[in-house]
Amino acid sequence: MYLTHALHRALQQAPDRTMTVCGDRVRTTREVVDRVARLAAAFQGLGVNVDDRVGLLALNSDHHQEFFFASWWMGAVAHPLNTRWAAAEIAYALTDSGTEVLLVDDSFAALGPELRERAPVLQTLVYCGDGPTPEGMLNYEELLAAFEPVPDLRRGGDNVAFLLYTGGTTGTPKGVRVTDRGLQTSMMSSLITTGAALPDGVNLLTAPLFHIGALTGWYAQNLVGGTLVFLPKFTPEGALEAIKEHRVTSTTLVPVMVQMICNHPDLGSYDLSGVQRVTYGGAGSPESLLRLAMKVFPTARFTQGYGMTETCVLTSLNHEDHVRGGARLRSAGRATPAIELAVVGKDGQRLPVGEVGEVVTRGDHLMAGYWDKPELTAQTVRDGWLHTGDGGYLDEDGYLYIVDRLKDMIITGGENVYSAEVENAVAAHSAVASCVVIGVPDDHWGERVHAVIVLKPGHTATPEEIRAHAKTLIAGYKTPRTVEFVDSMPLSAAGKILKRELRAARANG
Template identity: 70%
Template sequence: MYLTQPLHRALQQFPDRPMTICGDRVRTTREVVDRVARLAASLVGLGVRDGDRVGILARNSDRYHEFFFASWWMGAAAHPVNIRWSPAEIGYALDDSLTEVLLVDDAFAHLAPDLKERCPGLHTLIHCGDGPTPQGMLGYEELVAGFDPVPDIRQGDDEPALLLYTGGTTALPKGVATSHRRLLTSMHGSMLVSRAVEPGSVTLLTAPLFHIAAFCSWHNQNVVGGTQVFLPAFSAEGFLDAVQRHRVTSCILVPAMVQAICEHPQRERYDVSSLRTVTYGGAGSPESLLHRAMKAFPRAGFTQGYGMTETGVLTVLGREEHREGGTRLRSAGRATAGVEIAVVGPAGRPLPAGEVGEVVTRGGHVMLGYWRKPELTHEALKDGWFHTGDAGYLDEDGYLYLVDRLKDMIITGGENVYSAEVENAVASHPAVATCAVIGVPDPQWGERVHAVVVLRPGHTPTADGIRAHTKSLVAGYKAPRSVEFVETLPMSAAGKVLKRLLRDGRTETSDD
């Protein structure tokens, strides 16, 4: 099993079909394969060897697409870097991974001198943007044009293919190393269940490709064949325009994107009838927002995916469950093909249906391990099970319901409160755009439930009104005892609220 196989299949079956669209650039399969083979040759010429890491610090583009395939074509592991990190975090990941060659686009070229200083082993920077090549960098297009194509070595199976660093929201980032076989095992299993992409369809890439969810969406389309449309950065208008212009059939969105699209004042002017599948994930999505999205895209089927960088996709809630509605919409779905999940107690024993514990998983989809961190790998992988750190429960039919990150559980007056349940209740208030619920120190209760709320434009509810609404939906002890109104919530690149910043009293957007 090797990740370049879809290129060879596509070249054989539909060589002249558009494979990538980025702005005004449209390239066929034949053109892309030729460019990949030439870029791979240039990497070899720059001293990259089998098993080395090749990094990229860039926004989504057709060159990102070529970077992935060229890295695998010549036997390297791809290392996509989080573009929302600070220079210190980026430098740490490059240094820790021993990355010697880095592709950088226009948006991040200004960081080059700093990164070179922080990372003594980083000897080559390749400019993959559209502007003039900065001094001290090599030009991407010049490299592609200057080398003859080399054959694909077709390296795969258990060889490392991808190195993704976790968000670093609680400690130093950890590099998650995974192989060709493990990535394909995960993606094939999820595709079998979700049916999110079809041969010849058009996928729109809006979420950043350094994130595992966007990566899986991208490569799933490669596997079945079709066209990839790249947006360098998300905006609601850019998304709607791309769907209309390119007749997009599938996409993946995080809840913050869904909200922005639903609230765009000109949304109904755009023709989105081509959209057949909307996959959402990356953070809990309130039911109220999901219902708005389903009305905004009435011809699209909705699927939800739950997983982690370390595991790929674990569960899928499919189209049928979304059509049926009801309590299933609160679940994360059921295990995908080839994935085993369980919910265990503190002693590691499986719990009965309906009882909350830690979600664990095992199978051929789990990472190789944390890069150069054997102790952390051993801690996460116990008796063959990967421990996710997520709290949840399984129902009688195997549907997984997530209730919180274990570390985010609030204990108030001796009662366990799961923030996700409270957030869902608060978010159903008509004035609430989005919210986060955290525990803050309280002299009487140990912790009190605290809601941080972003309001919809034109609404001015009181804290008491929010509390009263929440109490009508959940037990009184779960309702927030205090409410804070803010302009924005600090978000990670994966669309998750950074609750540690909220606990520290910070609500500004973070670079984590």
Template identity: 75%
Template sequence: MYLTQFLHRVVQQYPDRPLTICGDRIRTGRQVADRVARLAGAFQGIGVEAGDRVGILALNSDRYHEWFYASWWTGAIAHPVNTRWSPAEMAYALNDSGTGVLLVDDAFAPLAAELRERAPGVHTLVYCGDGTAPDGMLDYEQLVTGFEPVPDVRRGGDTVGLLLYTGGTTGTPKGVMLTHRGLLTGMMSSALYSSSARPGGVSLVTAPLFHFGAVAGWQAQNLVGGTLVFLPTFTPDGVLRAVRDHGVTSVTLVPVMVQMVCNHPDFASYDLSGVDRVIYGGAGSPESLLRQAMKAFPNARFTQGFGQTESGVLTALTHEEHVAGGELIRSGGRTTPAVEIAVVDPEDRPLPVGEVGEIVTRGDHVMAGYWGKPELTAETMRGGWLHTGDGGYLDENGYLFVVDRLKDMIITGGENVYSAEVENALSAHPSVASCAVIGVPDEHWGERVHAVIVLRPGTTATAEELRAHTKTLIAGYKAPRTVEFVDEMPLSPVGKILKRELRDARKG
């Protein structure tokens, strides 16, 4: 199995059907395949070899789609860079992965010089925006038109095809290696179980493509054939207009996006009856919001997916289960056909039905490991099971209920924030003696990043000062939205901060 199979199938079966729509650009499957083969030729021409990492730092677009396929066409590893990170975090991922070629668009071309200085291994920059290529960069369109198409190397199976960096509980990001076989197994398993896209449908790609959830939604439509509509970023206006203008049939959103679309002041003036699938994930969603969304998209089948970058989609809650309501609406659903999960205690012993423990999984869908981190890989994959770090329990019918994130991850507006990253940044401020970062309930974001701070004696600091400080070290969305100052932390007998006590005291 290899990831370019989707594109070959499109050319064989639907060559003249629109495949990508981005603004005013509409390209057929035949046109996209030709451009991909030419871009792959360009990559080879600038020295990209099988196994090399080719990065992109850009907003969603049809060129992002072509970059994915051209990377795989040459046998390279696609490395999407998180656009919401700080330059220091971006450079860390580029250096850690050894990425040599990086594509940048108009939004991130101004960062190119800084990134090149911070990541000297990036030897070639390719401008994939809509204007004139800046000095020192190759022009994407000139590469596509200037090189002859090359054959697809069809490098698949257990070779790594995608490198996605995710936040680290130790304070630095880690690269998740996903193979062709693993990605295809997970995607086909999920699509078979949840029918997340229909053949010939039109899928809206609005979540950022450096996220696994967005990649899964994008590939679901590729898997069965259809059209992809790209929005550079999410806005409620953009989603509503795209549905109206392009006949969108499938959307993949996180709950905060669903809420913003449903609460848009002009919502009632748009006809959403043509949307027949809504896939959401990334955070828990209140039942009241789901009921509102199901009214807003009256003909849509709703599917919730639960998983993580390292494993892909593990469980899904189908539309029928949404309609049934009751307790099931609070679950993550049941495993897709190719996935096996269990719930274990700290000694990795299986727990009985209803008991909370760590969720583990095994199968072809799981990652190959963490890039350059064999010890962390071995620990995470011990006993042949991927340890997710998420806590939950299974009921008597195999429904998974997620109750906590054992690694203290916070999900705010669909973005994963690891508390250790924020704590490392806060601790670098000279006035901070100790700190703890937790997620607290938030009506708009689902959770917000909240910092509890103990200041050093004789020093002062304001909440805004600490927020500004963290933004110099990590991405702005990771900075605490609220800051609380306390005299002391609740500690365990061994001196560990008891975050559960902090969370419980702030649930209201």
């Protein structure tokens, strides 16, 4: 297979089917493929060569479909940028990657002059918004009209498909080189296990398309064929309206999105019966939330995907596991068919069942390495095994349980406490909407277990009630010694709670 295979298959089998929907714009497969081939020609006309990086700084839209495939069509690397970053961070990624051509939409066009100043490598800005073209930029639609379609290079294998920068949780962001082989291996393996994308289905794309979780959902639907509905930003109202209007059959959500949909006050007025697949990312979602979500989407098969930018999807928890419930509902599932997974100790040796260590993986799904960081790549991938930095354990049937990022483990009074276990216990309280558990400095214990909680609307609870509840589910030393109630959590662009910000704000105990 090659990167653009899905387009050629769709053109052969369903040329007049709706491929993309974005607001009032509706385009067929035939129209999209023509626009992709023209945009590829435009990139060449702008001086983009094979293996060059082409950037996109925009909210989710049908332009993503055209941008990704056009980059691959002419042999370039697609570089979608984090839309939550400040100008300095965006400029760093542009400079570090040598990205000379950048597409921007209405939300980011005003950043153009500052990005040019901060990143002199940037040669060309292309405006893909809906208003007047800003001075000094080229117009997206005019470019497409000015160029004739060019042949597809049909590149694949170990050629790099995406350059995706990590969030920079430690130091500067790292560019992850995701190859066609890695993406295809992970997607085929995941689809075999979960069937998360339905052939000829309608997929709602609301998670940001610079994040690997959203991109894998997008690519999976393209592989099996169907319609992609783009939602620029997630809101529970917007997602519910789109599901109803377009009879969405599948979507990928992060847990906080699931929670916001389930807690929406007008939820009962929306018909969600068309949804057949819900994939959510990240391990450790509270059981109470999953059970509620399965009631909210009664016709949907739920699957969980665990992985990271460097690995794409590693494990999946399939629908049968969700229905069965029990302890496995807290797991990240099992390694998908083409993935090799292990849990190792500090010496790199595999650990027995049930013993916590670092999750490692090897196979064709791995990244090609970090962009221009060979030493860091060598530290992360050793003897063919990529070290994830996640702490976890395997049970006797190969189900993986993520207990924490290794650096997030709390050591209190000499005991190791894994935040995910405590969070699951606290989240089972009927008044808790979301919970994060962190370690904060403590003169007596070294670190103490501290819970930060957002309560459900109209509910109340006291720290004592939370602690008493948690003690019924976990050992006393794991129970939060202190409890804090907040109105909201700091979120990353991918919708994940930023523990580092919570820790930093409470660094003095």
